[in-house]
Amino acid sequence: MNLFSDIRTLVISEIEAMMAAGDLPAGLELGAVAVEPPRDATHGDMATNAAMVLAKPAKLSPRVIAEKLAARLAADERIADVQVAGPGFLNLTLVPSVWAGLLTSALKSGDAFGRAAIGAGIKVNVEFVSANPTGPMHVGHVRGAVFGDALARLLAFAGYDVTREYYINDGGAQVDVLARSAFERYREALGQEPEIREGLYPGDYLIPVGEAMKAKWGDSLLGEPEEVWLQDVRLFATEMMMQMIRDDLALLGVEMDVYSSEKALYGTGQIEAAINTLREMGLIYEGTLEPPKGKLPEDWEAREQTLFRSTAHGDDVDRPVMKSDGAWTYFAPDIAYHYNKVQRGFDQLIDIFGADHGGYVKRMKAAVSALSGGRVLLDVKLIQLVKLWKDGEPFKMSKRAGTFVTLRDVVEQVGADVTRFVMLTRKNDAPLDFDFAKVMEQSKDNPVFYVQYANARINSVMRKAQAAGIDVSDATLAGLDLGGLSNPAEIALAKKIAEWPRLVEIAARGNEPHRVAFYLYDLAADLHGLWNRAKDEPELRFIQDDPATTQSKIALARATGVVISAGLAILGVTPVEEMR
Template sequence: MNTENRTLYAAFTGHLAAALDALETAGTLPAGMKRGAITVEPPRDPSHGDLATNAAMVLAKPAGLKPRDLAEALVAELTKLPLVESAEIAGPGFINLRLSAAAWLAELRAMATLGADYGRSDMGGGSVVNVEYVSANPTGPMHMGHCRGAVVGDALCTLLEFAGHNVIREYYVNDAGAQVDVLARSVHLRYREALGETVTIPEGLYPGDYLVPIGQELAQEFGDKYLGAPEGEWLLLFRERAVAAMLVMIKEDLALLGIKHDLFASEAELQAAGKPAEAEAFLRGRDLVYDGVLEAPKGKTLEDWEPVELPLFRSTKFGDDQDRPIRKSDGSWTYFGADLAYHFQKAQGADALVDIWGADHAGTVKRIKAAVAALTGADEAGAERAPIPFEIKLVQMVQLLRNGEPVKMSKRAGTFVTLADVVREVGKDVVRFTMLTRKPEAQMDFDFAKVVEASKENPVFYVQYCHARVCSTLRKAAAEGFAPAPDHVELLGAEELELIKLAAQFPRIVEASAAAREAHRIAFFLQDLAAAFHAYWNLGNDRVEKRFIVAQDGNLTSARLFLAAQIGQLVRNGLALLGAEAVEEM
């Protein structure tokens, strides 16, 4: 980021670095000390000041100094800055800074100057992050069990891009397992149905009506060629056609949510290309795969369990509770073996990996993390190196309710409520924002009545109403001959400055959210910002002089309108990161 575009927190991080440089030059601090753990952030208690830093606490011990002594030296440097009104040492050595009003008003102007780019960061440095999300089995339309992970993953991708990363949005197509054979058999039944047979969908096959059109298309194309043919003649063809049709449906469903992936990676193609064997050979070269026998399952005896030698990954070397087989006794790959190879492939084209999984996959987290550490902890020549950063975010299921009662299942889907039906009923923006109003690992209820309720208890409405209120105010002001302008922002008072201070946290929240891989923090910030704006607005209900439009004071009015315009821009910026649009009237 250009230095002239540095926002307040980034600027003061730079000022702190300059102060530390000065102390190194003076010999107070040894040169070359690691500063990665130093933070500049708001104090937990706003009464303590505007900014706080732990620099003295972090550096004192390695520098051989007392924290308060180092803090005093830093305070002497920081108070030289014209925008710092005071600096105080708290506790054992934390430093609290109070900034002048001019510092915050300059930040307000920066919001206007940067506009849609306010909060954008170069912290990612262009590094490539592969985010794999959704990855539902290609056996039917998307349902609400997939929705939350889809939104969490997509919002994270947008956030990472805004924070300076290059992002690969990837969907892993599980088209090599038994489930796609079941899909093919289900389609064959619909094919027979299209040719005039009366069919009953047996237990274990997919009953949804969504397979009817595929059966009809195959009947039209092939006639009765495969009507009485043995399964071996049609299974592969029907599987390929069914998976292709399902992917078209899945992409259409995701598009309703505004989600588009860059890459759809096929498990079948992965195996056909020999990637699992390639990963196995790499791990054997590091002595991380060996041929061995697993312990008997608990409760099994030698009479009812036969030990079989299998290729085992040394998962225990990386913290797992047992080594894991990568092949079955028939030589086919286990789910773990295929996933291991898939991550090996992803890691070859990225600097970091993120997987968004359903919470029901929690049991496999440890072993796949072990695999990625093993596969990326050495180069092709076998030289040791740091493993690629890899995170797995678990997403809990969503319970669908209507006025507090569970929602009935979808006939079309057969066993679940489709994502498409939900989006068409309440809208993309409502679905997306709601999915991010809680941490992904927390349980969530999605009540159709509450998510569209026009009340402050509904965070979607509350944030959207904030933007609509800003737009309404600006329209009304324009009709009365007023316009936002920065010329007289010095007239803004204490309440307005508090709103600016909250708004100014957006850039640092973007960076913190990207670093933690947690897009929901943006939704939390928007709720806080909307609440603060509504609270400020409400001051004008009782005090005429606190309204945005003060007819007898054009200068103050233009300054407050300028503030309102920037709050509106910030809401748009935040909603854009979440994949939602800001409405102008409600």
């Protein structure tokens, strides 16, 4: 039950009736008509901008439209009052029975309450993490992993057909560096002194790789030139690193549906096929580029290259796909990889990159636009940095990693649930401070605790009711007449619950899972507010002397718990039943 969608349908229906009656011109575009919570709760339960957005195309005063529309809406049995405000906004107040019906719907639907159909089976590919397979995941990957997984869960909840994908960057020089670094640990495993020279990976995480190489090859690689062992060691070390990354992701509760390899694009004709497709469209040409901004003429050597005319699809400049020496640029395999996703039939692509990939967005969108004929949309989400703090000081690097704090460091400190929730308490493109002390403190300032505490309180009152012999099963609560819930504080909590289905749709359309975390905090605040008021107003307490009254009040609490549980599931967080 999406109450806001239902009332919007009513508004649209009445506008169409006004067009049919000649009160409005026929054929008006109604897409911008919205029904949403009013900015000021004292103005009613819902507000619509219908008259404001229709006034100009209808060539009528918004207030004239609003007054005629108000008269029609007032006739609906769900509407208690309609007020025209300001130049033509409409504020709607609903009859109390609507809120009782909403709670019943939430109880009957359970964790599926708020599940949307806006995805309508649309196939979406969410590519995230995609870390170089050269070591364990670091804290920057944590935020991208949590964001990507929560977004995938959100989209699935909204009806999309979602595929989670990891693109293994195993085609570049960094995996050669990995192989050389692993070889030094192999020498170490055989009793020799490793030479971790500048440019190699120094972390202790490669020691087990060296031991595994010893078990596989014995000492047969010692003394052999690099060209003999490099390819085999590269593959072996990459596979071990990817297993480490899979284990790290599992520790965070993230599972991928597909792992794709950059290396697999080379020598298979896939890069050539993608570039030739663009060439057939007239989008590949030989030319030279202007010097980058900030480069002096004497610093710039103009060289003819093979270029993609990305400016034809919204980019700022054309982009090279082949260097003057005939080697592919790093952009070429990425074009081929996205072409592969287009060919797999996805309707939407979402790439989740680190903040340092900002300059990559337009060129990749241009490539997808060209290769799909504009059919497939690409949304690129950039993940800003995470700053770690502990005891007021920056959190020190991991000796095991050598140069950075690992995902495992963070999760072992605070747990996966806390890590996931905190990573979603800021919009993805805003920096995030992660303070190990604050994320574990039990206070209102800690959103993880605040939301979990609300759920624990709900479970507490249900256990007390059960201990008193009161039936508070979902089936029983869903069958109650909840019309007795009339206190403004109780209705306010029901109104917040009513926002959940709308919030799901908004968050899914914008690819913004952080909205779920924000909403859950506000919902928890309303529950805690009601709980605290009940200390001074006994009639608000969930446990009453009358069992029937208790059941009605617990139905409100349980409906709140249903939404908290569904929201936490989207965030990938397990709800707690009691705080310890």
